[in-house]
Amino acid sequence: MNLLKRLAIDGGTPVRRTFLPYGRQKILPEDVREVTRVLRSSWITTGPKISEFENVVAKSVGARHAVAFSSGTAALHGAVFAAGLGPGDEAITSPLTFCATANCLLYQGATPVFADVEPDTLTLDPKAVNQVVTRRTKAILPVDYAGHPADLDVLLRLAKRHGLVVIEDACHALGARYHQRPVGGISHMTVFSFHPVKHITTGEGGLVATNDSHLAGRLRRFRSHGINIDAHARRQKGDWIYDMMDLGYNYRLTDMACALGISQMRRLTNNLKRRREIADHYAYDLSGMPGLSLPSVRQDVDPAWHLYPIRLDLDRIRGGRKAVFRALWAEGIGVNVHYIPVYFHSYYRKRFGDRRGLCPVAEEAYERLISLPMSHAMTLYDARDVSRAVRKVMAAYVR
Numbered sequence: 001m002n003l004l005k006r007l008a009i010d011g012g013t014p015v016r017r018t019f020l021p022y023g024r025q026k027i028l029p030e031d032v033r034e035v036t037r038v039l040r041s042s043w044i045t046t047g048p049k050i051s052e053f054e055n056v057v058a059k060s061v062g063a064r065h066a067v068a069f070s071s072g073t074a075a076l077h078g079a080v081f082a083a084g085l086g087p088g089d090e091a092i093t094s095p096l097t098f099c100a101t102a103n104c105l106l107y108q109g110a111t112p113v114f115a116d117v118e119p120d121t122l123t124l125d126p127k128a129v130n131q132v133v134t135r136r137t138k139a140i141l142p143v144d145y146a147g148h149p150a151d152l153d154v155l156l157r158l159a160k161r162h163g164l165v166v167i168e169d170a171c172h173a174l175g176a177r178y179h180q181r182p183v184g185g186i187s188h189m190t191v192f193s194f195h196p197v198k199h200i201t202t203g204e205g206g207l208v209a210t211n212d213s214h215l216a217g218r219l220r221r222f223r224s225h226g227i228n229i230d231a232h233a234r235r236q237k238g239d240w241i242y243d244m245m246d247l248g249y250n251y252r253l254t255d256m257a258c259a260l261g262i263s264q265m266r267r268l269t270n271n272l273k274r275r276r277e278i279a280d281h282y283a284y285d286l287s288g289m290p291g292l293s294l295p296s297v298r299q300d301v302d303p304a305w306h307l308y309p310i311r312l313d314l315d316r317i318r319g320g321r322k323a324v325f326r327a328l329w330a331e332g333i334g335v336n337v338h339y340i341p342v343y344f345h346s347y348y349r350k351r352f353g354d355r356r357g358l359c360p361v362a363e364e365a366y367e368r369l370i371s372l373p374m375s376h377a378m379t380l381y382d383a384r385d386v387s388r389a390v391r392k393v394m395a396a397y398v399r
């Protein structure tokens with residue numbers, strides 16, 4: 001067989017010589033300049049860049065308040081605290097997410113209750129949520145999986161009926177739009193992450209957006225030891241008095257990170273555009289290919305394309321997902337799997353018992369999912385390499 005046709009895993013020539021990771025950051029000289037400027041100033045943390053960054057993000061996502069945190073995980077923890085959840089309380093969330101979405105409930109002594117996802121978008125199914133609401137339920141934590149917003153209007157109506165807080169995990173969805181509104185000003189609190197694989201980065205970093213000034217005050221205190229006034233504000237007031245009102249943490253984001261975030265936010269629109277171009281390319285090049293199906297997009301939704309998760313038709317693939325995954329890696333394509341259902345992890349099994357079968361839609365999807373590379377650092381040539389490699393691998397494995 002011709003070396004170009006033979007799979008790299010079987011000794012053929014790989015589609016790419018340089019490995020393409022599933023996601024990565026893009027740092028430009030102007031980012032370096034902004035960070036350096038802060039490094040040369042007198043405030044490298046808890047200074048003026050924090051509120052500047054928060055204002056830029058709040059405006060972009062259509063929220064009245066934004067509170068920056070040292071990570072998306074810390075921001076989720078802050079949101080659970082601000083919502084007042086504690087021991088004995090339950091919150092309903094999706095199992096098809098990064099474990100931080102559920103862990104943040106455990107940090108506060110609350111219990112995550114997993115409800116199944118919708119078969120098309122793999123976001124929290126409002127009907128499944130409705131079935132597990134109890135007297136102890138205090139919050140719903142939908143996840144905007146892969147950048148596609150959950151069905152927020154329906155979930156918010158359900159939350160209102162039961163008096164629940166909606167904490168939206170939008171760590172995948174900065175810049176997404178739902179029914180003509182940006183994600184960020186819709187739920188009671190919306191959480192973003194600025195990890196390097198996300199739409200913009202601050203290295204590590206996160207943020208909670210909210211329209212509620214009371215929640216914003218609680219969030220601000222929580223990220224800095226529960227103290228009512230930060231060091232920069234104290235300096236400006238010329239005062240030493242502060243009060244620790246709640247038990248908080250040091251979850252502050254530095255001014256260096258915020259300077260990087262401000263600079264990156266100037267390119268958010270371009271970053272989203274590139275991600276959409278890549279999604280369009282995959283949809284065009286891979287649609288109708290035997291053995292796989294592409295992610296669906298609901299009407300009146302504009303996803304932020306953090307991930308591009310395809311689903312394999314396992315009945316038609318020799319060797320199953322593992323064979324396809326390994327073959328794509330050998331071709332130089334850094335695919336990944338998002339996500340192992342949270343309650344499959346050994347910590348959750350030890351603590352809550354074996355819950356296999358609890359959310360059949362999420363579990364069946366997990367077996368079939370593969371995320372293709374998706375990042376604004378990719379070129380359209382990179383995207384073409386991905387679809388070429390998928391075609392090559394599927395031609396070899398589909399029965």
Ligand SMILES: Cc1ncc(COP(=O)(O)O)c(C=O)c1O
Binds near residue numbers: 071072100172193195
């Ligand atoms: C859905 C989801 N929630 C929460 C997080 C946690 O964010 P961070 O890594 O910024 O702590 C992530 C991170 O990838 C995520 O994908």
